[in-house]
Amino acid sequence: MQRGMSLIELLVYIAILSIVVVVLSATYVSFVGIRAKTEAVAATDTALRYVSETLTRDVERASSISAPALGDTGIQLTLVQGSSTIIYALTNGSMSRSVDGVLEILTSDRVTITSFDVRRTANSQSLTVRSHEGVQWLLEAEHSYGGGEYRYDAARKGAASLRIYE
Known part of the structure; x- marks a missing residue:
């Protein structure tokens, strides 16, 4: 009866173990990369959605739009809500919202806003003989x-x- 392992058996065992470790390591690295990409997509899309929802809410509650001028495209949006002035602007790669001079950054430092273009629009309706002002943004x-x-x-x-109600 033989006790222990021969040198050949030990080499086969080490080779099989090495293959398993390499496969598991490659799988782990792949999962980490996929997770990082998924987090990047989620963080970016969440930031853009939050800025868009905040912009929509403020525009709908505003009593007037100060900038940009009607028909013009700008990089800053100024709204008047009652006695408050709200300014949206691109500040050092972040989207900022300023209410009466109090600055709030709307995006995280992981997401860089590369462009903010806003256009002031008006939609005339012949039935009501009214013009509805609004904005479009990218x-x-x-x-x-x-x-x-x-x-x-x-x-x-x-x-x-x-949304001006009379």
Whole structure:
């Protein structure tokens, strides 16, 4: 009866174990990369959705739009809500909202807003002989992840109009 393992058996065991470790390591690295990409997509899309929802809410509650001028496209939106002035602007890669000078950053530092274009519009209705003012915007953002190895870009368009009830 033989006790122990021969050198050949030990080498076969080490080879099989090495293959299993390599496969498991590659699978783990792949899952980590997929997770990072998924988080980047979610963070970017969430940031753009939050900015769009906040913009929509403020425009609908505003009593007037100060900037940009009617028909013009700008990089800053100024709204008047009662006695308050609300300004949306792109500030150092972040979307900012200022209410009477109090600044609030709407996006996280992981997401960079690369472009904010806003256009003031008016829609005349012949039945009511009224003009409904509003804005259209385009937000573009990016998220770098994996130490700059990967990048996710996204854009979101939106529009809202003043809700003035008489």
